[in-house]
Amino acid sequence: MEQHVEAKSEVSQVQKPISKTKFKHYKKLDTEIKVHEIAAAPDYLPLNSTEFIQHFTNMITANEEYDLFEYHKNYIKVMGYANRGLLETCLDYFTQKNENLIVATTPLHHTSWRDGIEKFVKHENIHIIDVNDSLNGLEKFPNIDKCDLVIITHQFGQDFDLNGLDEFKKKTGAIVMEDRVQGGTQEIKFSSPLADITLYSMAMDKRPIALGGAFLYMRKENKEIAEAIIKMIASYPPEPIRKRFIDLLKKIPTYLLYNKKRVTYIFLKTIQMLKLNLLDFTNTYRKKNPGFERNNFTLKPSKGLMKSMSQHYYDYRNMENLYEEKHMLFRSYLSDDIIRRFFPWYRDAGLTPYNTIYVDEKFVKKFLKFMNRSYVCIIWNPTYKMFNFDYPGKEKHQKFHDGIIYLPCLATMSHEEIRYLADRITKFDAIVSK
Known part of the structure; x- marks a missing residue:
């Protein structure tokens, strides 16, 4: 697969909060x-x-083919039609590898993520990670020795404190996937060095916004998974222009x-x-x-x-x-x-x-x-x-x-x-x- 490197430089420094x-x-x-x-x-x-209005005109003026992926020094960026679609593509990939996928996850998710997880993972294989009383950090992990995937949904426009995740990840060998649609600043691509896959949305009220679309970042260490995901997205039926216009x-x-x-x-x-x-x-x-x-x-x-x-x-x-x-x-x-x-x-x-x-x-x-x-x-x-x-x-x-x-x-x-x-x-x- 041909490698593409983004022309624009990425900002690595996190913005400081405005003083109260x-x-x-x-x-x-x-x-x-x-x-x-x-x-x-x-x-x-x-x-x-x-x-x-520009999003309407883009339907007419967009003639060139856009790659679904970008290769960067430490990660791969993959574009998709919707955040839920990227989630389901990832879960489809993982369940093809293991139909008895074991997941540890935070208790609350956006409706689409809750529904997507329940669609691909058996209820008995979904284990809940407890959160702290402040509702901004992880507190207690499931007492299990095997876990294929950790799924975290960040909330309230900030990232969860992932206290304890390092030990759990080492113990189980799980891949960590996170939903940062309502997470912290996007000046950083992942909320933590422990995260392997991070998903974002560009839908109607999201940050950033394209009135549709989504993207994910995946660590370079998971290049094989990223390339499989890219092939799956490329095989999907294309979004009809008429559908985009009506939406x-x-x-x-x-x-x-x-x-x-x-x-x-x-x-x-x-x-x-x-x-x-x-x-x-x-x-x-x-x-x-x-x-x-x-x-x-x-x-x-x-x-x-x-x-x-x-x-x-x-x-x-x-x-x-x-x-x-x-x-x-x-x-x-x-x-x-x-x-x-x-x-x-x-x-x-x-x-x-x-x-x-x-x-x-x-x-x-x-x-x-x-x-x-x-x-x-x-x-x-x-x-x-x-x-x-x-x-x-x-x-x-x-x-x-x-x-x-x-x-x-x-x-x-x-x-x-x-x-x-x-x-x-x-x-x-x-x-x-x-």
């Missing part, structure tokens, strides 16, 4: 809260109108509703005027969102999609700067006690559009009603899902799963809106603490 003290100065300037509504949705598509059209309503504040504002005012239930609408729209891909994951990406992925690969830097700045501003308005109770995982800045909060299960309904009365757009856990079988310790993970709620995305919010959202959380904490 930068925003304390801004906080002191606010004498009172001037904004009492938030025109922001619980999600965000990190691109402008010109870039959105892009379906994303327009979500782009307008999530990104254009005037549209969001008019929508919220209409909901208020008609006295409709905002919570019901936002949750229903998320479930039926026409812009999300729900089938046909194993396709070969079209030329237009490959061109879009190539053009926008480095856009993650601007996105990370935006997410970090807004996250740290929001965080500066929250007390340490509130952070411990509602955002126990906070360690680094959350590099994700998903502004997630954890509410104790006995207060979830009260929190949903409280925010709904304030006409704040929230969604009850649309992303992270549990496995469909019982296992020891599931109750702990179920409690966490049931308390996850998406707040309005900080990326489109003004300084005053961010402060008002923090005030709503502080007020709710005062109510339930009495």
Whole structure:
């Protein structure tokens, strides 16, 4: 197989988080809260109108053939049609080698990963890695001597602390595969030297964004696996141009509703005027969102999609700067006690559009009603899902799963809106603490 080397140099230095003290100065300037509504949705598509249109024109102007792979000094990059498709391709490869694949994995995954794992791995061969009480690190590994694959889904825009993985990997000889779609900075390709395969998405609300597509990195030591994966993707049916066009059209309503504040504002005012239930609408729209891909994951990406992925690969830097700045501003308005109770995982800045909060299960309904009365757009856990079988310790993970709620995305919010959202959380904490 011919080797290709990327022309652009890779940045190896990890960006330093923005100092929290930068925003304390801004906080002191606010004498009172001037904004009492938030025109922001619980999600965000990190691109402008010109870039959105560009993805349409790429379908027409993309004439050259793009390689599905790039060889670098220490890793191989492989491009695919969808993150779920790359996951299933990897699992298909591993189960062809061993139909009784044994997997150790974190308890929560994106819906597509949960479904993909259960599709290829027998329930009795899936062993759960327990996470710590802060929900940001690994705590206890399964007591097994043999494991083929460790699968980790990072959460909340930061990477898990992989404490203990080194010993488990040496003991079992497992390959470590990670989902960094909601992980830390992409200035580093892998969250840890222990990771062998890392998967990313470039779909509708991801970082970076091409309104479709995905890619993975694989260590050079696993070159044989990488080349097999590349051959499998190359053999898939190509993504039809008509399908790409229709998929892009379906994303327009979500782009307008999530990104254009005037549209969001008019929508919220209409909901208020008609006295409709905002919570019901936002949750229903998320479930039926026409812009999300729900089938046909194993396709070969079209030329237009490959061109879009190539053009926008480095856009993650601007996105990370935006997410970090807004996250740290929001965080500066929250007390340490509130952070411990509602955002126990906070360690680094959350590099994700998903502004997630954890509410104790006995207060979830009260929190949903409280925010709904304030006409704040929230969604009850649309992303992270549990496995469909019982296992020891599931109750702990179920409690966490049931308390996850998406707040309005900080990326489109003004300084005053961010402060008002923090005030709503502080007020709710005062109510339930009495």
